[in-house]
Amino acid sequence: MFLFLPILAQATPAPVSQEIFQPQEVRVLPGRLDTVPVFNSNSPELVLTEGILLSTFSPKGKQFPAAHLNYVFRGRFDIFAHHIARGTAPDDLRSLYLGVILHNPGTQPVTVDVLEAASYLSQPDAPFVDLLPFVDNPLGEVYAGPGSRAMNDVLRGQRQDTFPDKIVIPPQQSQMLMNLPIPVRPLTPPLNGRSSLLRLRSSGAVYVASLSLFARTNPDGTERPPTLEEWQTVLETGGLAEQRDRTPSPLGQTTGQVIYSRVAGVARGSRWLTTVTDKPGMPYLTTPQPGQAFSYGLSTLYRGTLGTGQIQSAPMLVRYPDTAYQAHGNYAIEYNLSLPLQNTTDQPQTVTLAIQTPVKVDPFQGGLRFLDPPARSIFFRGTVRVRYTDDDGVAQTRYVHLVQQRGQQGEPLVTLRLNPSDRRLVQVNFLYPPDSTPPQVLTVRTLEAADAP
Secondary structure (H helix, E strand, C coil), X not given: CCCCCCHHHHHCCCCCCEEEEEECEEECCCCCECCCEEEEECCCCEECCCEEEEECCCCCCCCCHHHCCCCCEEEEEXXXXXXXXXXXXCCXXXXXXEEEEEECCCCCCEEEEEEEEEEEECCCCCCXXXXXXXXXXXXXXXXXXXXXXXXXXXXXXCECCCCCCEEEECCCCEEEEXXXXXXXXXXXXXXXXXXXXXXXXXXXXXXXXXXXXXXXXXXXXXXXCCCHHHHHHHHHHCCECXXXXXXXXXXXCCCCCCCCCCCEEEEECCEEEXXXXXXXXXXXXXXXXXXXXXXXXXXXXXXXCCCCCCCCCEEEEEEXXXXXXXXXXXXXXXXXXXXXXXXXXXXXXXXXXXXEECCCCCCXXXXXXXXXXXXXXXXXXXXXXXXXXXXXXXXXXXEEEEEEECCECCCCCEEEEECCCCEEEEEEEEECCCCCCCCEEEEEEECCHHHCC
């Protein structure tokens, strides 16, 4: 997680929070992740040396074979990369470059289509600014942090001009897909980060690697990006970049602190696409009784399932031994949820949908725990898209940027008045933003008649 917080803000005493217990049902989210592989480069998060961040190349002929995981991508796959650079000394403030290289091991050319893509720096592209918890974002101009901004672009199906629409890789050749800097000069402190997400489709087999190199220096003292040959040299002869993140706790550990660690490997699953109904085969989701609510876990993880027992974290197909066992947090994974709400009572109902960030618990305690005021730490910041038909019968598409702190109940994304037997489809869609901390929930609530607007 990028932590660019003002020092003065840390000195302000935090208000004392009171716990709010909300008795309600917490349900397993229907569906599952798809099988699209995700190249997930997030360890080490803070990169201090040149080297290999993540390589799925063959280890054959490499100076450090253990740094290469020997995994081939074909067809649809994603690339996610999320790293920080820091000046190593006052007299060494070179930019750290992140390179993503693709290699065609076959005998025929391979075309890689870049479907959507975005990559942003924290400074100056997307600083961590203070935002209200709930801000309409119709034009995509509201964001806080590079993860928030990159996920917003890809949610809207955009491809940055930085990236071509396709690249063609000759047989037995390599090409750079990304060669972008993380500058630290003249920042104070000299600290910066970059978040990137690319959705790709390959016509054939490709290996992928993410690498780090410091900027090279021109004769006039200016910086230049590394060349393809320089990237290939570090791929062939380099080891894993330092410093390494904390080693994860074993998945079987049931007591004590859990160290999830950072992800470096190939995760299975890019999108969670589902229709949420009462049970499989049912065409609708029955709304709660007045004054009642139920929730579905979002990005639930090991020892953080909110009592559902459901771990949504993407499993790792290949990984380095000192990195996360699962893609905890599901950074950059898309949730695409359809809820065909139906009022099965003989009275009108006012129904709300909200994303919330309860206190992480396991096992189930009969409901959800919130804090008033919420804890200071921010656990979610990103844009959510909601589609629905409003009470006047007009189709609506709304983008809302949410900022939620630990224990925050959240404001409704949508409020609907359903007459008896009315059915209304609501679609909620977002990419889980980097710099967020799971889990969250999607809560459906029916207001008491006295509380309805």
